[in-house]
Amino acid sequence: MALIKIIFIFALIIFFIRLKWNLGLVMLIGALFIGILFSMTAEMIGKSIVAGLTDATTIHLILALAMIMVLENVLRKTENLQKMVNSLKGLVNDHRIVMAVMPAVIGLLPSIGGARFSAPFVEETSKGMNLSPAKKSFINYWFRHPWEFTIPLYPGIILASGISHIPLKSIILAQMPFSLAVIIGGIIFGLRGIKDEAPPAGEIGAKAYLLPFILSIFPV
Structure with a gap:
């Protein structure tokens, strides 16, 4: 019976999302x-709402997302974001690779709201490529997460190792093909077909972009 109720709630959420309702409102209705x-x-529902709003995890999440938005805004106002993307474009001739590398690099350091932080980099890099918002969202999300299978900074791997008593190294080696599969899948389904008409930077030009890239990415 409980399973039927959960399925009904999921179906209701999907229905409202299909109607283009606000996601926050839909999740509230689902709750x-x-x-x-x-x-x-x-009374129990009210207490649950208050407990959720005052929970340390909720507050931490809100503060983390707020600080990410502040950092993103600072990077934009100081033109650091544009400098970072432009310098990486100079280092790598294929801008499609740049568009995938930026969220992948940020994904090496798992954080709450990380996809929210890496999204502007994809947006900046994709200028002139005529990509749909859905395509850019896919590239940002997909290339942020290939490391979840192999990087011990993600708590899931450490938890799996602790519960199963399997050495962390063994889990990483066993799951490495999954990370490679995610990257290859992203290239095939995300980057293939995107035209990149960027001119090559040249060997001398590329070297000139290295220091600006290091300086621009330092705040991150």
Whole structure:
């Protein structure tokens, strides 16, 4: 019975999303239906809302997202974001690779709201490529996450090693093909077909971009 209720709530969420309703409102409606269908009283629902809003994890998430937005805004105002992208474009002739590398580099350091932070880099790099918002979102999300299988900075790998008592090194080696598969899949389904008409920077030009890139990425 509980499974049927959960399936119904998921179906309801998908239905409202298909109607282009605000995602936050949809999730709130879904949460309310969970309380109603699982026989929670109004008082219990109210206490759950208060507990959720005052929970340390919730506050940490809100603060982290806010600070990410502040950092992103500072990078934009100081033109650091544009300098970073332009210098990497000078180092790598194929701008499609740059568009994938930026979220992948940021993804090496897992953080709350990381996709929100790497999105402007993809947006900046994709200028002139005539890509749809959905395509840019896919590239940003996809290339941020190939490391989840192999980088011990992600808590999931450490947790799996601790629970299974399998050495961390063994898990990383066993899952390395998955990371490679994600990268290859992203190239095939995300980057293939995108035209890049950027002129080559040349050997001397590329060297000139190295120091600006290091300086621009330093705040990150």
